[in-house]
Amino acid sequence: MMMALFAGIFIVLFLIGTPIAVALGATSLFNMEVFDTIAVSSFTKTASNGFNSYLLVACPLFTFAGDIMAKGGISKRLIAVAKLLIGNMTGGLGIVSILACMVFAAISGTGSATVSAIGMIMIPEMVRSHYDRSYATCSVAIGGAIGTMIPPSVCQVVYATCAGVSLTSMFTAGIPAGIIFGLALCVYCYFSSKKRGYKPAEKVHYSSKEALHIVVDAIPAMLVPIIILGSIYAGICTPTESAALGCLVGVLVSIFIYREVSWKILPYLAMHAMTIAAPVMFIIGMSSGFGSILSMEQIPAKIADAILAITSNKYVLLLIINIIFLIMGTFMETNAAIILTVPILLPIVTAVGVSPVHFGIVCIVNLAIGFVTPPLGANLFMASAIGNVPLNKLAKDIWPWIATGIVALLLITYIPDLILFLPKLMGYVV
Template structure:
């Protein structure tokens, strides 16, 4: 009976009940019908307690900052900078697509937002230059996996909050893995482009003068990721205060520097920010109720003992976790997955001596890569629906890109120094 709500949750999700409602219904079934000795007001407390965490305030701030930036012209400046730096390479617009996602990681923090933006803006341009629509769509979805790994990714904040880790450490740990994912995709695109004859978008490499000119125009947007991490490490502000500063900074850039943010944009910005924040927080509330059930029935401890019974080798355990989370990433929204699975898996990782910050990066990478993986990846459907490409064609083009991402995932999994290097460097 203890596992009935857990089983019910997966059944509800399998029949396309939204994740938040699946969590809420399963948790309520437990509190109402299966737990005789628990007071009913605990149900309400479990739902509301998820919203009272001070670090969680960082989520609406960073979401709002990302929305403001899309209206403030910052995304366009980043795309122009990416084109100057990589447009001369084989498969020029494909390289721009990847580098833009690296830049967008410090801006939007959302893979779906990045995927939707690039699918609308870059895929049509890539088609005009001779790239196939399926390849352009697959690359857009694959490169969007980078976005939540580079700060201020929302998934990093969620994992840190759920497992009581430092948000600053999670931010610091995300940079090198995110950059490696970008490099792996760029090498893959270079090989594919050379084979198919996808040409550079620029005839010649940009001169230092051109790079400098574009850098001066884009520098205000580019300094934000570095400002975030340095401010956190030097103790100038907390992650929540950092989110608020990013909103103010974005508004300042949009009004006074790039002059593209208008009064008429404010209602749309507020609506988009509220809707995006509400979806994340609703999942968190329902997950809070479900986690109370898990803790009350000691499900994490049971799962921990089961996994430790399978193996006490941390490398084998990490391989099992990678396979499990890549599979789950096909079905679960990343935000939902990162409030469900860390309480189950992090205790085992800790017992095996795995650093929980490194484990968090592994989990975030797995879940987001799963979003591109057929047959149900959410990033796959986001890109395919926007560009109107057939899923079968998308899958064929996505396979080598997924191979590159999984290769980086394995490196991060088995070489802890990749994700922990900057934390150790800055102490």
């Protein structure tokens, strides 16, 4: 009875547009007042402990670093190197777009920043080379989803906080996951472009001097993810410290080396980073208090028992969870979906032998695909605005790309060693 009432109140609040954090708090308050499950003081203490996480400081820092580098000329230099290497092959510009998204993902940590930074350059370039505008926009939209997989990823920070797993392990597993996803998109792009006859409008041959200039000019841009991630894996910095280092490096490269932004923009970027991070932290705080009530009533254990009574087969459970997350990703903000579902689903999958790190990557890849799944894929809205393509047109043309992403998802889901070999190789706990 209490479980049904609990779920009913939250669902009603969610459906009428109440912010997730407010819905969590209101549902908890109702429970405390009616059923006296937990003292208000205990709830507020648990919620404040949820806010007070050192690991969460990385969220605004990585967001700030991504913003400054997106505006500082780094994306166009990464694209120039990719065009130098493969721009003249069949479907080359589409593959360049996806590869640029993969590399920029290792800087920005978010899908929307990746779509914006790469799309504004690559979509017009592809259209000039006679690519269909909708096709070009779709490639950037789903390429931007890789921003949540390849570290540093804000989603991975949130999952590590909720699941109590090593963020370094999550980052390390995210690298092969993002590469698998990106390569699957590149394969589809090559064959679909070959079928459509997409080739460069004209062959571009670089002289040795021009090629050397492009590579040398891009070295600072390529060093940024190496410095951020290398400092973590070398044991020099914690993930939060590396996020602060990324901010510093981003400012130095964007302002002093490429000189494409000025100091005046920094306060606005800092405010933007905080406005993105604050709701996430608020949700986590409320979900911590909400979770304490759920635990007190043993609701996660009851849900786990009910699901395991249906099936205890690991592969069937993973299929069910994939479907749940694919659906959730279409209409719920990614971090909110992680915060709400992980405390319930994690004990279920670990009970059947699934690694928490593997489960986290599977969740994030699912939700990343949700970014571009109609009707409410967030990346579709961003790409539609940047590419000047009607949303209903993108919603029709994105499905082959989504199918390709699902193939990559199934490989990651059912062959866990594809992503866990790297953290195991480096000695991290999975």
